[in-house]
Amino acid sequence: MRDQSTLKPASHAAQAIADLWWILFVVSVIVFFVVVALLLVGVLRRRGGGEPDRSTSRGATKFVAIAGVVVPAVVVISLFFASVATLPAVSPAGKNARMTIDVVGRQWFWDVYYRSRSIRTSNEIHIPVGVPVEIRVTSDDVIHSLWVPRLNRKIDVIPGQTSSVVFDANKAGVFRGQCAEFCGVEHGNMALLVIAEPQTRFDRWLTNEAKPAPASAGLSAFVGSGCSGCHAISGAPQQSRFGPDLSHFGLRQTIGAGTLTNTPEQLADWIRDPQRIKPGNKMPKLGLPEPEIQALVRYLESLQ
Amino acid sequence: MEAHVERLEKVWAEPAGIVSFLTSVDHKRIGIRYLFTAFAFFVAAGIEALVMRAQLARPREGLVSPETFDQLFSLHGTTMIFLFVTPMLSGFGNYLVPLMIGARDMAFPRLNALSYWIFLASGLFIYSSVPFGLAPNDGWFNYVPLSEKAFTPDKNIDFYALGLIFITISTTAGAANFIVTIFKLRAPGMSINRMPLFCWAVLATSFAVIFALPSLTVANTMLELERNWGFHFFQPAHGGDPLLWQHLFWIFGHPDVYIIFLPAIGIVSSVVPVFSRRSIVGYEWLALATVLTGIVGFGVWVHHMFATGLPQISMTFFSAASFMIVIPSGIQIFAWLATMLTGRPVLKTPFLYVLGFVVVFVIGGLTGVMFAAVPFDQQTTDSYFVVAHFHYVLFGGAVFPIFAGVHYWFPKMSGRMYHELAGQVSFWLVFVGFNLTFFPMHVSGLLGMPRRVYTYPSGLGWDAYNLLSTIGSGVLAAGILVIVLNVLWSLRRGAPALSDPWGGNTLEWSTSSPPPHFNFPVIPIVRSADPNWDLEDRRQDALRLERGELLLVDGHQTLATTVLEGEAEEELHMPSESIWPFVLALAFSVVFFGLLLHLYGVATLGCILVAGSIAGWHRPQRELQDQ
Ligand code: HEM
Numbered sequence: 001m002r003d004q005s006t007l008k009p010a011s012h013a014a015q016a017i018a019d020l021w022w023i024l025f026v027v028s029v030i031v032f033f034v035v036v037a038l039l040l041v042g043v044l045r046r047r048g049g050g051e052p053d054r055s056t057s058r059g060a061t062k063f064v065a066i067a068g069v070v071v072p073a074v075v076v077i078s079l080f081f082a083s084v085a086t087l088p089a090v091s092p093a094g095k096n097a098r099m100t101i102d103v104v105g106r107q108w109f110w111d112v113y114y115r116s117r118s119i120r121t122s123n124e125i126h127i128p129v130g131v132p133v134e135i136r137v138t139s140d141d142v143i144h145s146l147w148v149p150r151l152n153r154k155i156d157v158i159p160g161q162t163s164s165v166v167f168d169a170n171k172a173g174v175f176r177g178q179c180a181e182f183c184g185v186e187h188g189n190m191a192l193l194v195i196a197e198p199q200t201r202f203d204r205w206l207t208n209e210a211k212p213a214p215a216s217a218g219l220s221a222f223v224g225s226g227c228s229g230c231h232a233i234s235g236a237p238q239q240s241r242f243g244p245d246l247s248h249f250g251l252r253q254t255i256g257a258g259t260l261t262n263t264p265e266q267l268a269d270w271i272r273d274p275q276r277i278k279p280g281n282k283m284p285k286l287g288l289p290e291p292e293i294q295a296l297v298r299y300l301e302s303l304q
Numbered sequence: 305m306e307a308h309v310e311r312l313e314k315v316w317a318e319p320a321g322i323v324s325f326l327t328s329v330d331h332k333r334i335g336i337r338y339l340f341t342a343f344a345f346f347v348a349a350g351i352e353a354l355v356m357r358a359q360l361a362r363p364r365e366g367l368v369s370p371e372t373f374d375q376l377f378s379l380h381g382t383t384m385i386f387l388f389v390t391p392m393l394s395g396f397g398n399y400l401v402p403l404m405i406g407a408r409d410m411a412f413p414r415l416n417a418l419s420y421w422i423f424l425a426s427g428l429f430i431y432s433s434v435p436f437g438l439a440p441n442d443g444w445f446n447y448v449p450l451s452e453k454a455f456t457p458d459k460n461i462d463f464y465a466l467g468l469i470f471i472t473i474s475t476t477a478g479a480a481n482f483i484v485t486i487f488k489l490r491a492p493g494m495s496i497n498r499m500p501l502f503c504w505a506v507l508a509t510s511f512a513v514i515f516a517l518p519s520l521t522v523a524n525t526m527l528e529l530e531r532n533w534g535f536h537f538f539q540p541a542h543g544g545d546p547l548l549w550q551h552l553f554w555i556f557g558h559p560d561v562y563i564i565f566l567p568a569i570g571i572v573s574s575v576v577p578v579f580s581r582r583s584i585v586g587y588e589w590l591a592l593a594t595v596l597t598g599i600v601g602f603g604v605w606v607h608h609m610f611a612t613g614l615p616q617i618s619m620t621f622f623s624a625a626s627f628m629i630v631i632p633s634g635i636q637i638f639a640w641l642a643t644m645l646t647g648r649p650v651l652k653t654p655f656l657y658v659l660g661f662v663v664v665f666v667i668g669g670l671t672g673v674m675f676a677a678v679p680f681d682q683q684t685t686d687s688y689f690v691v692a693h694f695h696y697v698l699f700g701g702a703v704f705p706i707f708a709g710v711h712y713w714f715p716k717m718s719g720r721m722y723h724e725l726a727g728q729v730s731f732w733l734v735f736v737g738f739n740l741t742f743f744p745m746h747v748s749g750l751l752g753m754p755r756r757v758y759t760y761p762s763g764l765g766w767d768a769y770n771l772l773s774t775i776g777s778g779v780l781a782a783g784i785l786v787i788v789l790n791v792l793w794s795l796r797r798g799a800p801a802l803s804d805p806w807g808g809n810t811l812e813w814s815t816s817s818p819p820p821h822f823n824f825p826v827i828p829i830v831r832s833a834d835p836n837w838d839l840e841d842r843r844q845d846a847l848r849l850e851r852g853e854l855l856l857v858d859g860h861q862t863l864a865t866t867v868l869e870g871e872a873e874e875e876l877h878m879p880s881e882s883i884w885p886f887v888l889a890l891a892f893s894v895v896f897f898g899l900l901l902h903l904y905g906v907a908t909l910g911c912i913l914v915a916g917s918i919a920g921w922h923r924p925q926r927e928l929q930d931q
C-alpha cells in the first residue's frame with residue numbers, strides 16, 4: 001500500500017505517464033518480435049556457408065530503405081506526438097494550483113513548509129485529495145530529486161533554483177517517494193511519504209499542526225539534552241533548522257526519512273545510535289543515559 | 305622473393321626482451337596490449353559489480369558500508385566506460401585498422417605507443433586511490449555540488465577529475481592517429497567507398513572523440529580549479545550554476561555513448577558478411593548511418609537533463625532529436641538482417657555473439673526510444689529502468705560485439721584457433737546471464753526503485769527482482785570465466801590457424817596468422833570493398849612480390865595515398881622503436897601525481913620532464929638505412 005510503483009497511478013499526471021508507458025511498451029514488443037522473427041528466419045532458413053555471394057540485391061536494399069528508414073520514421077514520429085500530447089499533464093504550468101507547499105531537500109531528509117499557514121514538518125507531505133497542490137522545491141546543499149511515482153514525474157531539487165511539480169491525488173492514500181538523484185552516502189535512505197486525505201481530514205490536520213507544543217518537563221528535557229541545538233519544535237525557545245522539524249512528531253509515520261517505522265522501540269534505537277541505523281547521517285550518536293532516552297521517546301511520541 | 309621477405313624481416317624486426325617491451329611501436333603489439341590491459345580493468349570492474357549485486361541481493365543487506373557501495377558503483381562505471389570499453393575498442397582499432405587498409409603501421413607509431421602508455425598510467429593513477437579507500441565516490445558523472453570540496457572534502461574526486469583529464473590525452477592522441485591513418489595510409493585502390501565498415505566506424509568515432517572530449521576536460525579542469533584554487537563556476541551562491549557541469553558533462557557524455565558504440569557496430573559489420581557468406585547489403589547506407597550517428601549524437605545531450613526543470617520548448621527540441629537518432633540504428637539493424645536473410649549463415653561463436661548483440665541491442669534501443677519521450681523520461685530517469693537500459697546498450701551494444709571480435713580475430717592475433725564448443729558454451733552463459741541480470745531491473749525501475757541506492761526496504765515489491773538480478777550476475781560471470789579460460793587454453797593448445805580460417809573479406813585475412821611485423825610483404829592493390837574475396841587481385845599481389853614491385857623495403861616504409869580515391873601518392877618513412885613515449889608517459893604521471901598531492905614543485909618538475917621527453921622524442925635520428 002505504500003507502493004512506489006509507476007504503474008499504479010493515483011493522479012491524472014501519473015496516469016498519463018503510465019498510459020504513455022503502455023503505448024511505448026506495446027510498440028516496443030511488436031518491433032522486438034518482428035526483428036527477432038526476421039533474425040531467426042535469417043539464420044535458420046538457409047544455413048550452410050559456402051563460397052561468398054557477391055551479388056548486390058536491389059530487393060534487399062529496398063528492404064533496408066523501407067524497414068530501416070520509412071517504418072521507423074513513421075513509428076518515432078507517432079511516438080513523438082504521443083509524448084508531446086502527454087506533456088501538459090505533467091507540467092506545472094497551466095495547472096491552477098490551489099495551494100503551495102515548499103519542500104527543501106537536505107542531506108538526507110526533506111523539510112516541508114506550508115508557508116501560508118507557517119506550518120513546518122519533515123519527511124511527510126499532507127495534501128487534500130482532488131486539489132492540485134504545487135510543490136515548490138529547492139535545495140540547501142547538493143542536488144536531490146523529488147520522486148513520488150504514483151503522483152507525478154520526478155523533479156530535480158537543485159540549489160539556487162526553485163522548480164515545481166504538481167501533486168493532484170485522485171484518491172486518498174499514503175504514497176511513498178524517494179530521492180532520485182545521488183546525493184551522498186545516505187541517498188538510499190532519503191524517502192518521504194505523501195499522505196493524501198479528504199479535505200476535511202486535511203483541514204483538521206492543518207489546524208492541529210498549527211498548535212505549538214506546550215511548555216512541559218519533556219520539552220525542557222529535549223532542550224537539556226541538546227536536541228534543540230539541531231531540531232525545532234514549534235513553541236520551543238530555540239528553532240534550529242539543522243535537522244528535521246520535530247513538531248507533532250508523534251503523528252509521523254517514519255524515523256530517519258523512511259529508514260524506521262515510528263514506534264517507541266525504534267525511536268529509542270534511533271536516539272541511542274542513529275549512526276548504526278543510518279551510517280553517515282548528520283545526527284551524531286549522543287551517548288545519552290537510558291532513562292533520558294526513554295523520557296525523550298515518551299515526550300516525542302506525545303507530540304500529537 | 306625470399307630475399308625481399310628476409311630483408312623486410314630484418315628492417316622491421318624488434319629485438320626481444322624488456323627493452324623492446326618498452327620501446328615497441330608495432331601497432332599489433334600495442335593493440336594486443338590495449339586488449340589485455342583493458343580486459344584486466346574489465347575484470348576489476350566486474351568484481352566491483354558482483355560485490356554490488358551481492359549487497360543488493362536482499363533488502364537491508366549489510367555486506368558493504370554505504371561509503372564503500374558509493375565507491376564501488378562510481379569506480380565500476382568510470383572503469384567500464386573509460387578504462388574498459390573505450391580502450392578495448394582502441395585495441396581492436398590499433399590491431400586491425402592498418403591490417404584492414406593494407407598499411408604497415410599506424411600513421412604515427414610513436415604517438416600510438418604514447419597513447420597506450422598514458423592509458424595504462426592514467427588507469428593506474430585512478431586505481432591507486434583504491435588501497436587508500438579514496439576511490440571516486442560521486443558516480444561516473446560526478447555531479448556538482450556534491451563533488452565539490454564542501455561535500456566531498458577528500459581526494460576521491462581529485463583522483464577522478466585528474467585521472468580523466470590524464471586519460472583524455474591518450475584518447476585524443478589515439479583519435480588523431482586513427483584519422484590520419486585511415487585518411488592517408490589506405491592501400492592503393494581502396495577509395496573511401498571501398499573502405500571496410502569497421503574503418504568507417506573508427507573514423508566516425510575518432511572525429512567524435514576530437515569534438516567531444518574537450519568538453520569533459522574543460523569540465524574537470526573547472527572542477528579542479530574550484531576544489532583547489534577557490535574558483536566558483538558551479539556555485540549559485542557566487543553566481544555560478546550547477547547545471548553548467550551537467551551540460552558540459554553530457555555534451556561529452558552522450559557522444560561518448562556513440563564513441564563506445566560505433567566501433568562495436570564496426571565489429572558487427574565485419575562479422576555479419578563473413579558468417580552470412582555474402583557481401584554486406586547496403587554498404588553505403590551503413591557507412592552513412594555511421595557518420596550520421598556520430599553527428600546527431602552531438603544534438604541530444606539534454607535528454608540526460610529532462611528532470612532538471614528546463615523550459616518545455618528546449619526539451620521538445622531535444623526530444624525530437626533523440627527520437628531521430630533511431631533512424632540510423634534502424635538502417636544498421638535492417639541492413640544486417642537483410643544480409644543474413646539473403647546469405648547462407650554459419651553459426652560459429654563470433655556470429656552467435658553478433659546475434660545475441662542484435663537481440664539485446666534492440667531491447668536497449670527500444671527503451672532508449674522511450675527515454676526520448678519526455679514525460680516517461682521524467683518518471684523513470686535515475687531509476688533502475690535506466691540502469692537496465694544502459695546496460696542493454698553498453699553491455700549489449702558494445703560488450704557482445706567485443707566478445708564476437710575476441711573470437712573472430714583470435715586466430716589472426718594468436719595464430720591458433722579457440723575451442724569452438726567452449727566458445728558456444730560461453731555465449732549461452734553470457735546471453736542467459738546477461739538477460740537474467742538486467743531484464744529484471746526494468747521491472748524494479750518501473751516499481752520505483754531509484755539507482756545508486758546501497759540498500760532498500762522490503763515490502764515495495766523489489767526483492768524478487770533484485771535476487772534474480774544477483775543470480776543472473778553469477779551466471780554472467782561464469783560465462784566470462786569460460787571465455788577467459790578458452791583464450792588462455794587456446795593460446796597454448798589451440799589448433800594452428802590458417803591465414804584465413806573464416807573465408808574473410810578484408811585484408812587482414814590475406815596475410816599470415818599472426819601477421820609478420822611488416823603486415824604485408826607487398827602492399828596490396830584493392831579493387832572492391834571485399835578485397836580478400838578478389839582472388840585474382842590477391843594473386844596479382846603474390847606475383848608483384850615475386851617481381852619485386854611495390855615492396856618498400858628501404859626502412860620502415862608504407863605507402864601514402866589520396867584521401868578520397870586512394871591513389872598512390874608517396875612512400876612514407878615511418879619512425880621505428882623509441883623509449884620516449886614511455887618516458888613521456890612517466891613524466892606526465894609525475895605531473896598528475898604532483899597536482900593530486902598538491903606538490904606543485906613536483907608538478908613543475910614533471911612539466912620540465914615532459915618538455916625534455918618531447919625534445920628527446922624529436923631529436924633527429926639517423927635513418928635506419930642499410931643494416
Ligand atoms: C559484468 C557485468 C555487469 C554487472 C553485473 C553490472 C552491474 C552494475 C550495477 C549493480 C550497477 C550499479 C547500479 C546502481 O547502483 O545504480 C552498475 C552501474 C553501472 N554500470 Fe554496470 N554492470 C556490468 C557491466 C557493465 C558494463 C560492461 C558497462 C559499460 C560498458 C557498465 C557500465 C555501468 C555504468 C556506467 C554504471 C553507472 C555507474 C554510476 O551510477 O555512476 N556496466 N552496473
Ligand SMILES: [Cu+2]
Pocket residue numbers: 105106108143144145179180181182183187190
Ligand atoms: Cu537526496
